[in-house]
Amino acid sequence: MQCNETDTAREQWLALAVAGSGTGIWDRNVVTGEIRYSAGWKAILGYDDDELTTRIEDAYERLHPDDRDYVQAAMRDHFEGRTESYEVEHRIRCKDGRYKWICSRGKVTSRDSEGRALRMVGTTTDITSIREMAERLRETVGLITNLTNEVPGLVFQCSRQPDGRMAFPYVSAGIADIYELAPETVARNAACIEALVHPEDLETYRASFVQSAASLAPWHLEYRVCLPKQGLRWRQGDAKPQRLPDGSTVWHGFITDITERKRIESELQELATTDGLTRLPNRRHFMSCLEAHFAYLRRTNGLPAAVLMFDLDNFKAINDRWGHAVGDEALRHFAGILQMELRTADMAGRLGGEEFAVLLTLADAAGACLVGQRIQRRLASQLLSHGRETIPLTVSIGVTELRMDDADSEAALSRSDQALYCAKKNGRNRIECA
Template sequence: MSVVIPILALVLLVIAQSLLLLGTLHEQRNKMAEHASQRLLHIGYQLQQSLSDSLSRHQWDIAERQLTLVALNQQLDSLQVIDPQGLVQISNKRAEKSLFAADNANYFNTELFNQVKNKRSPVSQVLPEHWQVNLYLPLDMGPREDSLRRAEQGAIFVSYNLQNTWLVKREMIIDEAIKTFIYMSVAMLLLVLMLNRLLVAPINKLVGRTKQIQTHRNANIAAKSQGEIGALEHAIGKMANGIHSSFAQLQRSEQRWQFALSGSGDGIWDWNLITNSVYYSPQWKAMLGYQDSEIGEKIEEWESRIHPEDLDKTLNELRKHLKKKNKVYESMHRVKHKDGHYLWVLSRGMVVERSERGLPSRVISTQTNISEVRSAQELVRFQSSHDDITRLSNRRKLLENLDLEIERGRKSNKVGALIYLDIDHFKNVNDMLGHAAGDLLLRLIAHRLREGRTSTETVARLGGDEFALLVPNLSTDREEAKQLASNMAEHLGRVIHKEFVIKGNQISLNLTTGVALFPNHDSNATEILRQADIALYHGKDNERSSVHVFSDQMADEIQERHQLTKMMREALENEDMVAYFQPRYNANFEMVGAETLLRWFDTKLGWISPGRFIPLAEETGLIVTLGQWVMRSACETLKTWEDRGLPENFKTLSINVSPNQFHRNTFVQETLAIIQEAGCDPKLIELEITEGVLVDNVQDTVEKIQALRDIGVRFSVDDFGTGYSSLAYLNKLPINCLKIDKSFVSELQSGGSECAIITTIISMAENLDLEVIAEGVETEYQLEFLKYRRCTVYQGFYFSEALEPEIFEERLFIGQAEIA
């Protein structure tokens, strides 16, 4: 023991002295860096004034001498004048001139340079790892000789290396520390020897006596020594008794910490139900932002911080466990942080002690912060019920809310409305500005739709350019609710119609709106949404940019359209449709061609107008099958006419081709197959396409037309002048003919602009060497006007209506003279 203590004392002295030495070295190094910074700042301010004076007079040579002299006198590592662009204009090292300071200066920092230049205040930079102190000082460099602008702002960069100075200083400190260590070692040795004699020997005897504590549970240690050692013996005896009395408390404490270690919580609270006192662990308090002394030992400290909405549920779970209904207490709830926000926590605990009567006397619980997990769960829940682009509710969320509002409406007898909104021609925005601009516009539309909405209303995006607004509790009167919903829809139309500006483009939009009221009989959310959808598409078919409220008549129309589509499929399969032919004549009343027109007679409905079933066929996709059937029927009929011997004047049989049919990748192959199968002369076939086909993918259009032109098929543009502006493409497209729309011909007698339009179309066709056919000629005046304007082919009721095949053939081969 007498050897161990001196060695231990010496080791402690070495450690203490080493720590002191390290602290002193660190402190002195910091002081040296601070002193160097102050010194550099003092040098910089002096140099700043002299350099500013020289540079304002453009005396660069004087400025350079001043700088070099200062750098030499002050033993600076680097001293530079840097212009606003970061170029070194003056330096104590010639090799650094005219180079960027960031490339050659000692640990030059461009961000600090820009900060000094912009704020015009000096900045010091200490780099301990490089033994370097840098100073950035603003400098007015004077105006350029060739400019009247104000003086440019550059900077002075000063760099000073501390390493050599520090080595000298460190050596002095170490020498002083060695001397101190020697003196203290001698003093420590003397002290240890004295303590060993006065204290260690008596204590060794006392140690032997204290071993009784390990073998005797209540051992009493008598005080036999005098003075301090005797007092120590008395204290140790008293301590032995205290150790055994504290053993039970130690066991309980061990239970507490064992439970904490086995749990996954960060904080612990330990509730003694007998004394109604609670131990809150430091981690529990820190989790809520509190210091150890800021929270007391009452259960109310926990209860008062639980979110009011979660309090009853949380306490109920705890009561169930106390009454042995649950093996473990577990609750997920919100707890208030010191700064006011709430944390989501998971509390898990159990009763660890019960009284003799079996009542709970002690509960230990852990508390884990699960806010991040909860936030992630809420994000997933939000994304599953909201649109990614607009952050509005999606279709799923809308239907959920609509189901709830329908049920509430039934209980309160109040009528609500679902307003279904469609942006008219939104596709044009995507085509013109791109999908990124389209997404931005959707977000702007969503923002306008949200403005002024209450918490009970739901704004949703259903996909594409379709939105919905759910408005509950409009009125107890259905008619009043209908009027309020219509007014609201009209207001939304005005809100959306206000101009948007996207990429400098001003965009005006219109809304077509469908409204469905609820509750309605036994309808659920899906049915109400379907009704609003029916009302919306009724508006698209009849009157865009307006509001349409669902009615049973609309549902009947949808049912009728569905039935008509079914009938049309059956008619195509059974070949119940018939190709009629409307003749075309020249000025001599000679039949020069005909147009193939589809007619449909149903045994129940009678004659069904093409204006009724053709748009439906385009909408359902049946137009392709319908168009192929018409083309096949026309080609087969043409072959029959050819076999009988067509009149010499008969030049073309015209067949209408829909855009959907034309834009199929297989259109050319399908057309060639039909012509070859029928065996007719392709030079007698003329395919009519609309203006919209011309401007949609011009290159593809030209290739398809040319492929069929190569075998002799002719092409004409139907209803020319009523659709897209295709003038720019006419000279590029291999077409043969323009057809003047009957809407222009019918208005000729009114003397309006139609006369000028027709004259322009005929003149343009002559310049492009195209044939012109006038549709809808019904009066002699119209015919004479067209003749005078040099239109040579006519079609219309003035000559003949569309004829069924047998009558047409009779007129074609026998009865042409009757027209003349």
């Protein structure tokens, strides 16, 4: 008696558990084609206990037309022993005409002596809400993917393992433009990206990720890449890092093409620092460089340097006789001579009008005078012509050294200007030192 009460209780617990899970039970007689459903199974589709037939044909009619062949094929595979069990997800028509998604699982429980299926028992679970949630998730993922693919540049997820290996598990379609690569080429290894980074920027590129990973500071870098089709391009990367439990670091961010911005910045820098007529540094830029070199010499007690001031002789007479266009050509002509005579470490600038200045590194006053003489000789030998006429050009030069006891670099420029005044006063086409 006690045993029967226990069995009854277990059956009740099982029935309650099945009912509470939104699951129904079915029992199919394969030979007669009958299928019986539990009350919970019928409730899933909105039927009362006495409203469904036991005909398997009626069961197939409730299947969504697009799912019918698939469900019947899965059933045959199990009947014929090709699968261990029967499990399918499909749509089924409810009493009110709507379709629900269900998951049906079953297994043949008896076969005849030849292995033919006789009876099959299984369960059906309503998975409509799960499928709807999955569909919403797919739509959301699709929307996000479409949005990121439309964003100019590259949206990415980058991972760095503790041993330094890097990969880009997710990249948007922009990788085709930013790196001329396909997403699958960087999913497991980012070496192909490093191969595109300009050699002069590669160490900085690598170090930027190391530093960001160490401090978890945002990653920001402007760097160059050399692409097979686009050639040399500028890229800017920005991303936020996150440390994972396994010690790896993950960044989420974007990379954009800043080539045009860099070109404009370069042009603006040139306009701000270059004399438009001669293409030499203008007065402001020359003075800035002179002051920087003076400060460097003071810090390092470096080797001597000299400043030369140049003034084209009788320049007003050239403008008056041949016109300002020829005067401009004379200025360009002299600027070219300066550049030919100077070393890479030296610097020439146009201070204004017909006045020029040169900073000679590693040179004392005597050495500067020799350079000035070479410039005068080249100016005398490389004549400027206008039509059939030859325009005589000479230049007066003032020379001084940068002195560590000067208050600033302006003091040296002032001395060279005084020496230049003496050269002009004493007959022009001369070099004077101060």
